[in-house]
Amino acid sequence: MSGPPPSAADASAGAMPADPDAGAEVLLQVDSVVKYFPIKSGGMMSRHIGDVKAVDGVSLTLRQGQTLGVVGETGCGKSTLARCIAGLVPITSGKVIFEGKDITNLSRRAMQPFRREIQMIFQDPYGSLNPRLRVGSIIGEPFTIHKTATGNERKRAVQDLMQRVGLNPEHYNRFPAEFSGGQRQRIGVARALALRPKLIICDEPVSALDVSIQAQILNLLADLQDDFGLTYLFIAHDLEVVRHVSNEVMVMYLGRAAEFGPKNDVYDRSHHPYTRALLSAAPAADPESAAARQRIVLTGEVPSPVNPPSGCRFHPRCPRAQDICGQEIPPLEAKAGDPHDHLTACHFPVPAGEELAGATRAEVRRAR
Amino acid sequence: MSITEVEFQAASAEAVPEQAIEGKSQWQLTWRRLRSDRMAIASVITILVIAMLALLAPAFASLTGHSAVQQYPNTGLSASGLPVPPGTAGFWLGTDELGRDLFVRILYGARISLFVGLSTTFMATVAGVAVGLISGYFGGRTDAVLARCIDAALAFPYVVLALALAARFGPSLPIVIGVITFFSWAGVSRIVRGQTLSLKEKEYIEAARSLGAGPWRIMFVHILPNLLGPVLVLATLLIPSAIVFEATLSYLGLGIQPPVPSWGNILNGAQSYYQVAWWYLVFPAAALLITTLAFNLLGDGVRDALDPRTERIFAGQAGGRKKKRRKAAAADEPAAAIAAGTAEG
Amino acid sequence: MIAMALSLSPKMIIADEPTTALDATVQAQILDLLIRLQEESDTALIMITHDLGVIADIADDVLVMYAGRAAETASKHDAFYQPHHPYTMGLLESIPHSSAAADRLKPITGQPPSLITLPSGCAFHPRCAYVMDRCLTDEPKLEPVGAAGQHSSACWLPANSAGLDERAAGLRRNAVAEGRTHVAAKVAEDIAQSPEGEGSVVV
Numbered sequence: 005m006s007g008p009p010p011s012a013a014d015a016s017a018g019a020m021p022a023d024p025d026a027g028a029e030v031l032l033q034v035d036s037v038v039k040y041f042p043i044k045s046g047g048m049m050s051r052h053i054g055d056v057k058a059v060d061g062v063s064l065t066l067r068q069g070q071t072l073g074v075v076g077e078t079g080c081g082k083s084t085l086a087r088c089i090a091g092l093v094p095i096t097s098g099k100v101i102f103e104g105k106d107i108t109n110l111s112r113r114a115m116q117p118f119r120r121e122i123q124m125i126f127q128d129p130y131g132s133l134n135p136r137l138r139v140g141s142i143i144g145e146p147f148t149i150h151k152t153a154t155g156n157e158r159k160r161a162v163q164d165l166m167q168r169v170g171l172n173p174e175h176y177n178r179f180p181a182e183f184s185g186g187q188r189q190r191i192g193v194a195r196a197l198a199l200r201p202k203l204i205i206c207d208e209p210v211s212a213l214d215v216s217i218q219a220q221i222l223n224l225l226a227d228l229q230d231d232f233g234l235t236y237l238f239i240a241h242d243l244e245v246v247r248h249v250s251n252e253v254m255v256m257y258l259g260r261a262a263e264f265g266p267k268n269d270v271y272d273r274s275h276h277p278y279t280r281a282l283l284s285a286a287p288a289a290d291p292e293s294a295a296a297r298q299r300i301v302l303t304g305e306v307p308s309p310v311n312p313p314s315g316c317r318f319h320p321r322c323p324r325a326q327d328i329c330g331q332e333i334p335p336l337e338a339k340a341g342d343p344h345d346h347l348t349a350c351h352f353p354v355p356a357g358e359e360l361a362g363a364t365r366a367e368v369r370r371a372r
Numbered sequence: 373m374s375i376t377e378v379e380f381q382a383a384s385a386e387a388v389p390e391q392a393i394e395g396k397s398q399w400q401l402t403w404r405r406l407r408s409d410r411m412a413i414a415s416v417i418t419i420l421v422i423a424m425l426a427l428l429a430p431a432f433a434s435l436t437g438h439s440a441v442q443q444y445p446n447t448g449l450s451a452s453g454l455p456v457p458p459g460t461a462g463f464w465l466g467t468d469e470l471g472r473d474l475f476v477r478i479l480y481g482a483r484i485s486l487f488v489g490l491s492t493t494f495m496a497t498v499a500g501v502a503v504g505l506i507s508g509y510f511g512g513r514t515d516a517v518l519a520r521c522i523d524a525a526l527a528f529p530y531v532v533l534a535l536a537l538a539a540r541f542g543p544s545l546p547i548v549i550g551v552i553t554f555f556s557w558a559g560v561s562r563i564v565r566g567q568t569l570s571l572k573e574k575e576y577i578e579a580a581r582s583l584g585a586g587p588w589r590i591m592f593v594h595i596l597p598n599l600l601g602p603v604l605v606l607a608t609l610l611i612p613s614a615i616v617f618e619a620t621l622s623y624l625g626l627g628i629q630p631p632v633p634s635w636g637n638i639l640n641g642a643q644s645y646y647q648v649a650w651w652y653l654v655f656p657a658a659a660l661l662i663t664t665l666a667f668n669l670l671g672d673g674v675r676d677a678l679d680p681r682t683e684r685i686f687a688g689q690a691g692g693r694k695k696k697r698r699k700a701a702a703a704d705e706p707a708a709a710i711a712a713g714t715a716e717g
Numbered sequence: 718m719i720a721m722a723l724s725l726s727p728k729m730i731i732a733d734e735p736t737t738a739l740d741a742t743v744q745a746q747i748l749d750l751l752i753r754l755q756e757e758s759d760t761a762l763i764m765i766t767h768d769l770g771v772i773a774d775i776a777d778d779v780l781v782m783y784a785g786r787a788a789e790t791a792s793k794h795d796a797f798y799q800p801h802h803p804y805t806m807g808l809l810e811s812i813p814h815s816s817a818a819a820d821r822l823k824p825i826t827g828q829p830p831s832l833i834t835l836p837s838g839c840a841f842h843p844r845c846a847y848v849m850d851r852c853l854t855d856e857p858k859l860e861p862v863g864a865a866g867q868h869s870s871a872c873w874l875p876a877n878s879a880g881l882d883e884r885a886a887g888l889r890r891n892a893v894a895e896g897r898t899h900v901a902a903k904v905a906e907d908i909a910q911s912p913e914g915e916g917s918v919v920v
Contacts, residue, residue: 077740090582112586119584131575136398136597149584179397184828195583214767219811219824226820241740248813248822285741289769289812291793302742 037098060259073250129188186217265346275353298362412673438473500560508568525558
């Protein structure tokens with residue numbers, strides 16, 4: 005099955021990333037999605053004085069059964085992107101196409117059938133569950149809203165879900181406060197799974213959990229993906245976790261995609277200087293490699309999305325930036341020698357094998 | 373066997389220690405705290421006593437042989453035509469200037485006060501919650517309009533309104549109830565609107581929307597239960613203000629008209645006679661004071677029970693309350709105290 | 718906040734999860750700052766964190782805690798490459814490793830215990846792959862293990878178990894694919910042969 009045609013509309017988005025696994029159906033297509041949050045001056049006569057450009061032209065394709073990991077730091081727009089896809093936030097421009105149907109900015113009524121197919125798991129196990137509702141009601145709510153099961157049938161379905169995610173079905177009448185963080189996240193997973201969706205958007209589902217509980221939840225998500233044929237859009241800022249769960253990875257910076265591709269390409273053969281810096285920043289849980297790690301230090305702070313830099317958003321902090329970087333937005337495209345599905349948005353990508361200047365901690369110490 | 377099942381079994385192997393701590397809902401915990409609050413218990417008992425007395429007013433009327441409106445100039449007035457003191461001739465609390473039994477009148481006045489207090493509070497709360505929820509949740513123009521209505525209602529001069537209505541339609545109980553309800557709903561609304569605005573941003577609301585929940589479901593199934601605590605406190609504190617308002621209106625002659633007794637219009641009569649008949653002023657005033665105080669203290673107790681703050685526990689309030697709480701926290705219910713902490717958190 | 722902590726030139730800083738909510742690049746900057754300031758003023762630093770990467774980066778010694786008790790104390794090298802306590806090992810094994818091909822992670826089964834009703838004996842025993850009868854009744858104290866005196870562990874497993882060494886070697890190679898059952902069987906054999914070991918081993 006051939007990939008979708010590249011979008012002509014927005015040059016900043018570049019080519020539409022396509023998937024090497026040509027056999028699977030395309031489940032989700034995101035086409036140059038832009039989301040600006042207007043800033044108004046306060047008061048009765050408020051004026052529109054600017055925008056928070058949270059997502060500024062992102063495209064992606066997600067095939068059935070795959071997991072796309074989205075990484076980036078705070079402010080890169082990944083959570084906003086998730087909410088755009090889930091229809092929780094109206095999109096400023098662009099399209100979201102699910103199973104061939106355009107679901108951009110649908111009315112609540114029109115969106116209702118799609119809510120059964122697209123679900124979300126949230127980051128905060130303490131905030132994402134209503135503390136006044138019992139767990140049975142929380143997990144059973146999808147059934148109630150979509151009128152697919154009532155009474156005892158619903159209770160049975162909920163208890164079955166609880167069992168599937170590793171919770172004790174007898175705790176049906178308990179409140180969220182009586183569960184640990186990991187268990188609450190399981191409740192969230194059960195709730196998302198209730199109507200057997202096709203796509204689950206996981207917004208940092210393990211970031212708030214301890215290391216060993218993280219592993220339990222990640223295993224659970226992997227099992228459920230196998231059992232139910234789920235497709236995941238997995239958002240996180242922990243690079244190791246994303247590498248573990250994803251088939252493909254997208255690195256976002258300030259509302260745009262910096263790099264996109266199969267995970268091993270992005271992790272081992274990345275081109276974008278930001279990707280390199282990000283990969284070098286987080287130490288592995290291994291003292292020897294932590295000591296030997298060449299950390300690329302980025303100067304400056306992440307700029308505000310209200311007034312993002314012109315051209316390539318990363319250019320003020322990039323060690324390789326030249327004049328053109330501040331003038332022209334680099335297109336997201338495959339660089340020479342790369343497979344067609346590894347895309348980088350950079351005018352001066354770092355060739356595979358070349359290192360970006362960095363220093364180990366010991367070297368930094370000696371230099372002082 | 374998948375790992376998830378193995379994990380589940382490992383978890384249920386710990387089921388015994390888990391079950392030892394039975395989790396409780398917010399209301400169970402609140403109730404438990406309320407039960408141990410002496411002041412709140414005293415208030416509840418007082419209110420119940422007053423309610424009993426009010427309910428049994430007809431029984432007392434037949435017991436004393438005096439009705440609330442009937443004048444008894446022969447037995448109820450002294451030789452010089454003045455009210456008789458308490459204990460004279462079967463008048464337990466004395467009489468008023470027309471020889472009417474003060475005690476029975478006070479009891480019937482209690483009926484009015486409680487009825488007005490409870491009914492206006494109920495209606496104001498329902499209306500206030502509805503408007504506050506809608507205004508806070510929908511935002512935008514709906515909120516702009518409704519918020520202005522709330523502001524207007526709060527700024528309104530109510531006594532003037534009562535005066536105008538009384539002048540037009542003649543003073544009566546329905547007018548009193550209408551004016552008081554109209555006066556009270558806006559305060560509830562403003563608080564509910566504020567709470568709704570902040571609750572609306574919670575992640576579980578977003579989760580509900582992602583499931584496909586519509587605005588009404590979100591407002592009444594998700595937001596409302598989280599509002600009930602503050603609303604309950606507010607309602608409990610509205611009752612005494614409604615009672616006092618009714619008394620005020622009746623005192624001014626805009627509410628219940630004599631001979632039907634209301635604490636307000638009794639006090640109106642008392643202001644001319646208290647120098648010769650202290651009981652005429654003291655007893656209805658005491659009734660009003662005790663009732664209002666009881667509801668106010670109950671409201672405080674409910675607020676504390678719903679949302680205990682550690683600083684208050686140790687900063688020292690009514691001595692009995694502090695000691696009782698410390699004992700409860702330390703000795704018999706450590707689990708509940710911690711569960712309370714997690715439930716509230 | 719760091720400036721506030723340092724304004725009095727303390728001899729010791731206690732940093733309670735200072736980088737937990739932060740992105741990797743910001744975390745790196747914060748850690749750099751803490752280390753530089755520590756070096757300049759010769760300040761001791763107690764860093765509380767659940768991020769093993771942070772520990773691997775800047776720690777000299779490690780104290781592993783479980784259910785309010787010390788499970789293991791060791792130098793950084795020993796903690797990561799020669800862990801003794803099954804909880805420490807469990808933590809290290811549950812992290813996704815970039816070089817591991819395994820589809821599944823190896824979490825520690827079960828949940829952390831409620832501090833109100835701790836399990837009898839060793840608090841970790843309901844979740845431990847090497848639990849013995851003794852673990853249910855006797856709470857182990859911190860005892861020295863391994864060669865040098867720096868490394869202590871609160872566990873009834875024998876200190877120099879060959880099976881544990883092998884498992885530690887497995888960790889070092891990031892060979893997470895090596896089955897737990899294989900190693901546990903080796904440990905069981907080892908325990909059965911040692912004079913201290915008694916009772917059954919649950920795998």
